[in-house]
Amino acid sequence: MIETQGLTKHFKDVRAVDGIDLTVAPGELVALLGPNGAGKSTTLRMLTTLIPPTSGTARVAGFDVVRHQRQVRLRIGYIGQGNGAGHSQRGRDELISQGRAYGLGVKDARARAATLIDSLGLAEVADRRVSSLSGGQRRRLDIAMGLIHAPDLLFLDEPSTGLDPQNRANLQEHILDLRAEHETTIVLTTHYLDEADSMAERVIVIDHGRIIADDSPARLKAEHVGDRIILGFDAETEAARATTTLAAYDPAREGARLTIATQGAPRQLPGLLDDLRAAGHPAAEAEVIRPTLDDVFLKLTGRSLREGGAAETRELVEV
Numbered sequence: 001m002i003e004t005q006g007l008t009k010h011f012k013d014v015r016a017v018d019g020i021d022l023t024v025a026p027g028e029l030v031a032l033l034g035p036n037g038a039g040k041s042t043t044l045r046m047l048t049t050l051i052p053p054t055s056g057t058a059r060v061a062g063f064d065v066v067r068h069q070r071q072v073r074l075r076i077g078y079i080g081q082g083n084g085a086g087h088s089q090r091g092r093d094e095l096i097s098q099g100r101a102y103g104l105g106v107k108d109a110r111a112r113a114a115t116l117i118d119s120l121g122l123a124e125v126a127d128r129r130v131s132s133l134s135g136g137q138r139r140r141l142d143i144a145m146g147l148i149h150a151p152d153l154l155f156l157d158e159p160s161t162g163l164d165p166q167n168r169a170n171l172q173e174h175i176l177d178l179r180a181e182h183e184t185t186i187v188l189t190t191h192y193l194d195e196a197d198s199m200a201e202r203v204i205v206i207d208h209g210r211i212i213a214d215d216s217p218a219r220l221k222a223e224h225v226g227d228r229i230i231l232g233f234d235a236e237t238e239a240a241r242a243t244t245t246l247a248a249y250d251p252a253r254e255g256a257r258l259t260i261a262t263q264g265a266p267r268q269l270p271g272l273l274d275d276l277r278a279a280g281h282p283a284a285e286a287e288v289i290r291p292t293l294d295d296v297f298l299k300l301t302g303r304s305l306r307e308g309g310a311a312e313t314r315e316l317v318e319v
């Protein structure tokens with residue numbers, strides 16, 4: 001559905017996108033994740049024919065983005081960061097006009113608008129003026145506008161930026177439903193780690209205009225970071241003895257605490273606690289620390305995607 005080779009965009013001396021090779025298969029949901037200025041939007045704008053590459057090539061839905069712009073545009077939907085339907089129009093009318101602009105007949109445009117209004121949960125507000133809609137409702141209307149001509153491929157540039165958590169969750173659910181229903185290929189950009197983690201089966205991490213990692217969230221986390229198990233003991237002497245019992249796990253001891261770097265920690269922990277109990281020095285507390293995509297980014301770049309440093313998902317386990 002998408003194939004790029006050495007895709008590059010320079011703005012004067014800024015290398016916004018620096019040689020991206022990317023293949024996206026039909027039906028994939030891919031998240032481009034990276035910090036501000038990484039080159040995500042510029043990549044999307046080249047793939048959607050809005051700006052030409054400085055060098056390299058890109059084929060989208062079977063057509064070259066420079067030589068066959070029109071063919072590409074007919075087959076894709078693009079929802080940019082600052083979209084927003086006209087203020088004084090009613091949502092339904094905006095949708096129908098957009099459908100007409102893409103060459104649908106009046107009847108088809110009406111029917112398609114009605115389907116999208118329904119599936120994006122806009123039934124109650126579609127006949128109100130757009131200016132009266134909430135941020136989340138407007139974003140859903142934007143998405144309906146991008147889907148009116150039933151594109152095979154949908155590009156979403158930071159779909160949930162600026163929405164509150166409730167509306168974000170809502171929007172994410174709608175996007176996943178649409179995809180399940182129509183098998184639309186979706187490429188979205190985000191700097192919300194949890195969004196990339198929960199929505200996409202494939203995350204492409206971009207930094208300084210280059211792809212620095214490309215895999216499923218689970219594999220990225222397992223390959224680059226892994227889990228940690230932290231065990232606390234009542235006394236240092238017990239921790240020292242536990243180090244011997246658990247030698248196979250190569251624990252690192254600091255006072256009365258042991259840290260074990262591992263994969264699949266939640267499955268390993270019960271057996272490990274049993275071993276300690278059987279050896280006569282049970283752990284007093286145990287903690288599993290699972291990596292986030294931010295830990296992956298931190299590992300790959302030495303910087304956090306999140307201001308204020310990496311956050312960890314901790315699962316406390318009673319022992």
Ligand SMILES: Nc1ncnc2c1ncn2[C@@H]1O[C@H](COP(=O)(O)OP(=O)(O)OP(=O)(O)O)[C@@H](O)[C@H]1O
Pocket residue numbers: 011014015016017034035036037038039040041042043191
């Ligand atoms: N029209 C332009 N003229 C000059 N520089 C630009 C232009 N558009 C983007 N850039 C620069 O290119 C780099 C990549 O920007 P881009 O918007 O693609 O990043 P991004 O990853 O989408 O960031 P954000 O998450 O903030 O949207 C940045 O350094 C940006 O300042």
